[in-house]
Amino acid sequence: MKILITGGAGFIGSHIVELLKNKNEIVVLDNLSAGRKENIPDIPLITKPVHKIQRADIKDFNAIIHCAAQVSTFWSVDYPFEDFKSNSLGTFKLFEAWRKWNNEALVIYTSSRSVLGNIPEPKIADETFPYDPATFYNVHKIYGENLCKIYSELYGMKFVILRPSNVYGPRQPYWMKGWYNFISYWIKLALGDQPIPIYGTGKQIRDYVYVGDTARAYVLALNNKKAIGGTFLLPTGIGVNLIDLANTIIRLTGSSSKIQYLPPRKGDIFRFIGSYKKTESILGWKPEISLEEGLRKEIEWVKSEMKREL
Numbered sequence: 001m002k003i004l005i006t007g008g009a010g011f012i013g014s015h016i017v018e019l020l021k022n023k024n025e026i027v028v029l030d031n032l033s034a035g036r037k038e039n040i041p042d043i044p045l046i047t048k049p050v051h052k053i054q055r056a057d058i059k060d061f062n063a064i065i066h067c068a069a070q071v072s073t074f075w076s077v078d079y080p081f082e083d084f085k086s087n088s089l090g091t092f093k094l095f096e097a098w099r100k101w102n103n104e105a106l107v108i109y110t111s112s113r114s115v116l117g118n119i120p121e122p123k124i125a126d127e128t129f130p131y132d133p134a135t136f137y138n139v140h141k142i143y144g145e146n147l148c149k150i151y152s153e154l155y156g157m158k159f160v161i162l163r164p165s166n167v168y169g170p171r172q173p174y175w176m177k178g179w180y181n182f183i184s185y186w187i188k189l190a191l192g193d194q195p196i197p198i199y200g201t202g203k204q205i206r207d208y209v210y211v212g213d214t215a216r217a218y219v220l221a222l223n224n225k226k227a228i229g230g231t232f233l234l235p236t237g238i239g240v241n242l243i244d245l246a247n248t249i250i251r252l253t254g255s256s257s258k259i260q261y262l263p264p265r266k267g268d269i270f271r272f273i274g275s276y277k278k279t280e281s282i283l284g285w286k287p288e289i290s291l292e293e294g295l296r297k298e299i300e301w302v303k304s305e306m307k308r309e310l
Contacts, residue, residue: 001025003222004061004105006050006094007068008043009035011171011181012110012164015215016065017043020222029057030068034173050090055101058094063106065218066094066144071181073114076137077267087140095151106158106228108221109148111141113165113207113233118269125274127163127231135267145231158228160221165235165274169211169294170301183208183295186246187302190255200264202243205271207235210294213287220283227282235274236287252295 001024007013008028017026017040028040031049046057050068058064069087070076076083091109098105117132119125133139151157167181174184186196217234221227243259250257280286289297 001062001222002060003027003063003065004029004058005065005067006030007035007066007110009037009040009045010067011035011173012167012211012214013065013067014039014171015169015211016067016218019215019219027061029053034071034176036171039171049086051085051093053093053097055097058097058102058105061102061105063108063222064094064098064102065108065110065222066091067110069110070137072176073135073137073267074265076135076140077265080136083136083140087137088143091144091147095147095157098157099151099155103155103157106160106222107148108160108162108218109144111145111161111163111231112138113163113235113272113274114138114269115142115145115163116272116274119272119274121271124237125233125235125272127233127278134269152229160227160229161231162217162221163231163233164214165207165209165233165272167209167211167214169298171211172298174302174305183245183249184298184302186249187253187295187299188306190249190253190257191299191303191306193256195260196246196250196257197260197262198242198246199262200268202246202259202261203241203270204268205239205241205273206245207237207239207273208245208291208294209234209236209287210289210297213289217279217283217285220285224283230282232279232283232285233274233276234279234285235276236291237273237275238291239271239273240291248292249295249299252292252299
């Protein structure tokens with residue numbers, strides 16, 4: 001199968017490439033704003049933002065996995081137009097390119113669990129829960145989900161929507177200083193015995209999923225006709241608050257770091273825990289890596305990256 005992966009040099013995308021490259025022909029389109037070419041050695045790379053996609057970039061592929069995005073919900077609060085350009089305009093331009101030049105390809109769209117917003121105790125979110133956006137990032141991901149459905153109804157697009165939860169693991173861009181997937185940044189700080197910043201009380205609860213587990217769902221969706229037209233959450237069903245997460249990182253790194261409490265940030269929800277029941281039923285997917293095991297893997301990766309910087 002010939003597959004185009006947008007954002008394929010980035011955090012989640014590069015792990016998808018790793019799982020698919022041996023049995024498929026892979027091409028990556030990535031502007032390298034957060035990704036790295038070294039994440040995808042020997043994989044052809046088209047270096048450009050998605051909103052500048054052209055016919056030659058998209059023709060002849062059997063499937064398109066759309067991971068390219070601005071992924072910080074908080075960054076979108078401060079820079080809403082830039083988030084729109086990346087996450088809404090980019091997706092629209094990609095789908096228009098699909099419509100004009102390759103309308104037989106399967107499209108796997110990367111959404112987010114955050115489109116569901118805050119999930120109050122004791123509820124566990126599933127795919128039947130309504131949209132409840134808290135930031136522009138959420139709104140723009142919802143726009144992408146609705147585009148999938150409109151392009152399907154009007155033009156016959158075959159699509160699958162995946163909603164990753166809070167993803168962590170190797171290749172998470174710690175150099176973005178917490179804007180993007182903050183766990184790697186916390187690990188870097190802990191390794192240097194620096195304060196771990198928490199915005200708000202630290203009792204906010206999230207559902208953390210290892211990147212390798214997340215990437216497996218894309219492979220399963222790619223080869224499952226029953227998934228077409230479906231939306232699937234990718235959580236673990238286990239909630240962890242920020243204080244416990246910070247203390248686990250401090251313990252695993254042997255750090256003397258302390259938690260630094262800062263004022264809460266706009267758009268920060270209090271709680272998310274999700275169910276993977278539907279995803280397991282249709283895709284055969286469930287998370288396999290525990291939080292502590294995954295954190296150990298990420299810590300070793302951050303250590304090796306920091307050594308390279310010396």
